[in-house]
Structures are given as structure tokens and as C-alpha cells.
Amino acid sequence: MADQNAMSSSNTPAFSVGTPVRRFMSATEIDTRLLGMVGALLLIWMGFHFLSGGLFLTPRNLWNLSVQTASISIMATGMVLVIVTRNIDLSVGSLLGIIAMVMGVTQAEYLPAMLGFGHPFIWAITLAIGLACGLVIGALQGSIIAYLKVPAFIVTLGGYLVWRGAAWWVTSGRTVAPLDSRFRLMGGGPEGAVGYTVSWILAIIACIAIGAYLLYARQQRKRFNFPQRPVWAEGVLALLGCGAVIGAVLVFNAYPWPIRIAENYANANGIPVPEGGLFISHGIAIPVLIAVAVGVVMTFIATRTRFGRYVFAMGGNPEAAELAGINTRWVTVKIFMLMGVLCAIAASISSARLNAATNAMGTLDELYVIAAAVIGGTSLSGGVGTIVGAMIGALVMQSLQSGMVLMGLDSPLQSIVVGIVLVVAVWLDTLYRNRAQ
Numbered sequence: 001m002a003d004q005n006a007m008s009s010s011n012t013p014a015f016s017v018g019t020p021v022r023r024f025m026s027a028t029e030i031d032t033r034l035l036g037m038v039g040a041l042l043l044i045w046m047g048f049h050f051l052s053g054g055l056f057l058t059p060r061n062l063w064n065l066s067v068q069t070a071s072i073s074i075m076a077t078g079m080v081l082v083i084v085t086r087n088i089d090l091s092v093g094s095l096l097g098i099i100a101m102v103m104g105v106t107q108a109e110y111l112p113a114m115l116g117f118g119h120p121f122i123w124a125i126t127l128a129i130g131l132a133c134g135l136v137i138g139a140l141q142g143s144i145i146a147y148l149k150v151p152a153f154i155v156t157l158g159g160y161l162v163w164r165g166a167a168w169w170v171t172s173g174r175t176v177a178p179l180d181s182r183f184r185l186m187g188g189g190p191e192g193a194v195g196y197t198v199s200w201i202l203a204i205i206a207c208i209a210i211g212a213y214l215l216y217a218r219q220q221r222k223r224f225n226f227p228q229r230p231v232w233a234e235g236v237l238a239l240l241g242c243g244a245v246i247g248a249v250l251v252f253n254a255y256p257w258p259i260r261i262a263e264n265y266a267n268a269n270g271i272p273v274p275e276g277g278l279f280i281s282h283g284i285a286i287p288v289l290i291a292v293a294v295g296v297v298m299t300f301i302a303t304r305t306r307f308g309r310y311v312f313a314m315g316g317n318p319e320a321a322e323l324a325g326i327n328t329r330w331v332t333v334k335i336f337m338l339m340g341v342l343c344a345i346a347a348s349i350s351s352a353r354l355n356a357a358t359n360a361m362g363t364l365d366e367l368y369v370i371a372a373a374v375i376g377g378t379s380l381s382g383g384v385g386t387i388v389g390a391m392i393g394a395l396v397m398q399s400l401q402s403g404m405v406l407m408g409l410d411s412p413l414q415s416i417v418v419g420i421v422l423v424v425a426v427w428l429d430t431l432y433r434n435r436a437q
Contacts, residue, residue, distance in 0.1 A: 027229060027230050027232075027233040028229065028233045028236055028237055029229060029233075030237075031386075031389075033377050033389070033432065034377070034386070034388065034389055034392070037375070037376065037377070037389065037392050037393065037396065038392065040396065041392065041395060041396050041399065044396065044399050044400065044403065045057055045399060047403075048399070048402075048403030048406065048407070051403070051407055052403065052406040052407055055406050056402070056403055056406060059251050059252070059254035059255035060255050061402065061406070062251050062255075063251070063252055063255040063282060063285065064402075065395075065398060065399060065402050066248075066252075066285060066288045067187075067188040067285045067287050067288065067353065068398050068401075068402065069291070069394050069395050069398040070285075070287035070288055070290065070291040070346075070349050071096070071287070071291075071346035071347075071349045071350045071365075072346075072365065072368050072369055072372060072394040072397065072398060073291050073294075073295070073372065073390070073391040073394035073395065074290070074291050074294045074342050074345050074346045074349070075092050075096070075339075075342050075343055075346045075365065075369045076369050076372040076373050076376070076390040076391060076393065076394045077294060077295060077298040077342065077387050077390055077391065078092075078298070078335075078338055078339040078342040078343075079092070079339070079369050079370060079372070079373040079378075079390065080298075080302070080373050080376070080378050080385040080386070080387055080389075080390045081302065081311050081335050081338065081339075081385075082152075082335055082336070082339055083370075083373055083374075083378045083379075083380060083382070083385060084311055084312060084314075084315040084378065084379075084382055084383060084384070084385045085311055085314045085315045085318075085331075085332065085335060085382060086314075086315055086318070086381070086382035087145065087152035087332070087335075088152050088153055088156060088370070089141075089152065089156045089336070089339055089366070090153065090156040090157050090159070090160045090366050090370075091141065091156040091157075091158075091159030091160045091163060091366065092339065092343050092362075092365060092366045092369050093160070093164075093362035093363060093364060093365035093366040093367075093369075094159060094160045094161070094162075094163035094164040094167070094362060094366075095134065095137060095138075095159065095163050095340065095343040095347075095362070096343050096346055096347045096350060096361065096362035096365055097163065097164060097167040097347075097359065097360075097361045097362035097363070098133075098137075098163040098164075098166050098167040098170070099130050099133050099134050099137075099343060099344045099347040100130075100167075100347040100348075100350060100351040100357045100361050100362070101167045101170045101171060101176065101357045101359070101361075102129065102130065102133050102170060103126045103127070103129065103130040103133075103183075103347065103348060103351060103357065104171075104176035104177075104179060104351055104356070104357025105170060105171060105176055105357070106125070106126045106129050106130075107122050107123070107126040107179055107180045107183055108176050108177070108178070108179060108180075109176075111125060111126065118181070120182070122180045122182070122183070123180050123182040123183035126180065126183060127183070127344075127348055130344040130347060130348055131341055131344045131345070133340075133344060134340035134341050134342075134343050134344030134347075135337050135340050135341055135344075136340070137159075137163070137340050138336040138337040138338070138339050138340025138341065138343075139333060139336070139337045139340070141155050141156060141159055141336050141340075142332055142333035142334070142335065142336030142337060143333055145332055145333075145336065146328075146329035146330070146332040146333050147329055147333075160366065167359055167361075168359050171357075171359075173359055175356050175357065175358045175359070176356060176357040176358075177355060177356035177357070178355050178356070179351065179352060179355055179356065179357070183348070183352055184352045184355055185286055185352070186286055186287060186290065186348050186349055186352040187286075187287060187349060187350075187351070187352030187353030187354070187355070188285040188286060188287050188288075188352075188353055189285075189353075190257045190258070190261050190280075190282065192285060192286045192287070192352070193252075193282040193283045193284060193285045193286060194283045194284050194286065194289070195280075195281060195282075195283040196253050196280075196281040196283050197283075198283060198284075199249050199252060199253055199281070199283035199284045200249060200253075202249075202284060202289075203245050203246055203249045206242075206245045207241070207242040207245055207246075210238055210241040210242060210245075211238055211242075214234050214237060214238055218234065248284075249283075249284065252281070252282060252283055252284050252285070253281040253282075253283055254281070255281065255282045256279045256280055256281060256282070257278075257280040257281075257282065259277055262277065262278040262279075262280050263277075263278065265278075265280065266278050287349045287352075287353070290345065290349065291391070294342065294345065295387055295388070295391050298387045299387045299388065302386075302387055307331065307334065310326050310328075310331050311331060311335065312383060313326060314326065314328055314331060314332075314382075315382035315383035315384070315385075316382065316383035317383075346365075347361075347362070350362070367418065367422075368394070368397050368398075368418070369394075370422075371393070371397055371418065371421065371422045371425065372390055372391075372393035372394035372396070372397050373385065373390045373393060374393070374422065374425050374426055374429065375393035375396055375397065375421070375422075375425040376388075376389030376390035376391070376392055376393030376394075377389040377390075377393075377429070378390060379429055380426065380429070397418070397421075400414075400417060400418065400421065401414060401418070404417060
């Protein structure tokens with residue numbers, strides 16, 4: 001009888017014991033660190049909204065914040081894999097700058113001379129050249145790290161200097177502008193957003209995808225005899241996910257086009273302008289959609305592919321991973337190749353948003369990218385990190401910068417705050433790891 005009682009108690013689900021909060025967290029399996037980051041983000045938003053006199057939590061600022069975060073969050077997803085393998089990449093900002101400059105010269109000077117101004121494929125060829133450039137540079141840096149055994153810190157620090165100087169030499173320090181009209185759509189703006197109707201269509205698709213994923217995950221757990229979440233917990237997760245999507249779309253659709261642009265659009269299309277002005281919603285910005293798509297793909301790569309498993313195995317124990325037959329050198333090269341491609345995507349967004357390629361582009365982005373990954377829960381000791389956490393970390397970093405700009409703080413003080421936040425994030429990560437051990 002005692003054995004039976006012990007067996008029944010050991011089989012009791014974790015979500016049926018403890019305090020209500022603990023039972024809720026166990027049933028939904030929500031990551032406490034992720035939840036803490038979301039809570040910190042909300043506190044930052046409310047604090048800046050109060051200190052800025054009600055300017056932060058407005059559709060206009062939140063829409064601009066999402067666009068500004070896109071490029072940093074894209075690079076942060078790649079930085080997660082780099083840091084997980086106990087490496088670092090200090091060259092991402094300079095890499096963004098050189099790729100943006102190459103793409104700028106390509107579409108502003110070379111392709112128009114070959115294909116003619118306004119050719120419909122200029123943007124696609126430019127983007128392909130930028131992606132190839134990022135892939136080659138990433139492969140070069142990764143090969144030096146993996147095969148020549150030069151520490152990643154030194155290689156990417158050298159890259160930080162080399163690619164920044166190379167960006168200057170491409171155009172002798174001048175700014176390249178304007179860019180192709182189709183290429184500029186990747187930067188946001190009134191034309192670089194999908195509008196009211198398409199935003200709601202995408203929201204419906206996203207909610208259906210959330211429900212389908214939860215259902216698929218439940219079937220997979222049943223297939224392999226893993227513990228099942230309660231049905232109510234699945235419902236809570238679906239409501240939270242769909243609520244976040246719907247809330248974001250409501251905010252994006254509440255931000256209208258500028259009055260002059262809306263009037264010009266109405267006059268060009270024969271639309272009557274009412275007395276109160278024409279309200280045309282921006283909707284979801286294209287760079288935000290690109291960032292979300294990159295986040296989904298990178299999450300799949302990190303959690304559902306052999307390459308992702310190799311990356312985390314290398315970060316957890318490099319020697320054991322190599323003894324297990326993993327080609328750690330080739331995996332390292334592929335990580336930096338992927339990082340280069342992500343920098344190219346970020347470069348296209350950044351240059352398209354400015355409608356120019358400048359020599360200052362990407363300056364200090366490496367610090368924001370590394371800080372975003374660390375704040376998002378990626379451990380500098382390797383082996384631990386999430387893509388979603390890094391993207392939320394990027395939103396936290398950009399929220400700090402946006403809030404300080406609204407408050408009128410000087411740039412040196414902004415740098416001080418960012419540095420303090422990075423140190424505190426690493427300290428909290430150390431505390432968390434020590435507690436877990």
C-alpha cells in the first residue's frame with residue numbers, strides 16, 4: 001500500500017500541486033525568464049509614457065518603434081547562435097555598413113546604366129548581390145575562426161575595422177542616394193506598409209497558425225507519450241498569442257498617413273477628401289513582416305533542424321560535440337555565413353528606410369545586437385539562448401533609445417544607460433545560472 005501511495009504521488013502532474021501561480025506556470029509551461037522580459041518591457045513603456053508626457057504609448061511612436069527595431073532584431077537572431085557556440089561577432093555593424101554601401105552603389109549607379117532607370121528587377125538584383133556579399137564575408141570570417149583557430153573576438157574586431165574602412169573606400173566617403181523606389185518599400189513608410197485590410201487578413205492567418213501549431217504540438221506529445229498540457233492551458237496560450245497579434249494590428253491600423261501624403265494620394269486617385277481629412281491606415285510595416293518571418297525561420301532552424309541541435313551541442317560542451325562526430329568547424333563557418341546573410345537583410349531595411357547609404361550606417365549596432373541577445377536570455381557561457389528572447393531584447397533596447405530621445409536626453413547619457421543595462425543583464429544571467437545549478 002505504501003508503494004502504491006508513493007507511486008500515485010510521483011505520477012501527480014506538476015500543475016496540480018503548489019500555489020495557484022505555480023500551478024498556472026507549470027500547466028502553461030511559460031518560460032519565467034521570457035515572462036520577466038515582457039514584464040520589464042511593459043514597465044519601461046509605462047515609465048517612458050509617464051516621463052514623456054504621454055508621447056510614448058501612441059500609435060505613431062509604437063509604429064515607428066517597430067520599424068526601428070526590425071534591423072536590430074534580425075541581426076540579434078543570428079547573434080544568438082554565435083554566442084551559444086561561445087563565440088562573438090563584433091563586426092555586424094560594420095558588415096551592415098559595407099553591404100548597404102555596396103547595394104546602394106549597385107542600384108543607384110551600375111544597374112541603371114545597364115538596365116535603365118526604373119527597371120522592375122533592380123531591387124531584386126540588388127538584394128541578391130547584398131545577400132551574396134554577406135554570405136561571402138561571413139564565410140571568410142567563419143573560416144578564419146574555424147580552420148585557422150584565430151579567436152572570434154580578434155577576427156570580428158578586425159572585421160569591425162576592415163569593413164568600416166571598406167565602406168568608406170567604396171564611394172570615397174560620399175552618401176549614395178536616392179535608392180530604387182521598389183527597394184525603398186523594405187524600409188517602411190506610407191508605401192512600405194500593407195494597409196488596413198491586408199493587416200487584418202495577416203492577423204487572421206497568424207491566429208489560425210497559432211491554433212494549428214498548438215494542435216500539432218499536442219498531437220506530437222501524444223504520439224511520443226509526453227505529458228500533455230491541460231486543455232484550458234492550451235486555450236490560455238492561444239488567447240495570449242492571438243491577443244498579442246490583434247492588439248498589435250489595432251495599434252498599427254490606428255496610425256494614419258500624414259495629411260499631405262493622404263491628400264496627394266486622394267487627388268491622384270480621384271478620391272474626395274472629407275472636411276476632417278482623409279484617414280488612411282499604415283497597417284503593418286513591411287520591415288516588421290520581414291523581421292517576423294526571419295524570427296519564425298530562425299526559430300525553426302534553431303529548434304527543429306540538425307544544424308540547430310549541433311549548434312547547442314557545441315555550446316554546451318564543444319569537446320563532447322566533436323567526439324560525437326559533429327563537424328564543429330563546418331558548423332562554425334555556417335553560423336557566420338548565416339550571420340552575414342542576416343546582416344544583409346538588416347542592411348537592406350536600414351538603407352531603404354533612410355533612402356540612402358551612408359558611411360555612418362550601422363555604427364554601434366554591434367553593441368545593440370549583442371545587448372539584445374544577452375538581455376533576451378542568451379548566455380555568454382554558451383549553450384543557452386532563444387530567438388524569441390533575443391527579439392524581445394531588441395525591442396527592449398530600442399524602447400530605451402526611443403524613450404530617451406522623447407525625453408530629450410543627450411547621446412552620451414543614452415550610451416551610459418545602454419552600457420548599464422548590458423552589465424545588469426549579464427549580472428542577472430549569472431545569478432540565474434548559479435541559481436539553476
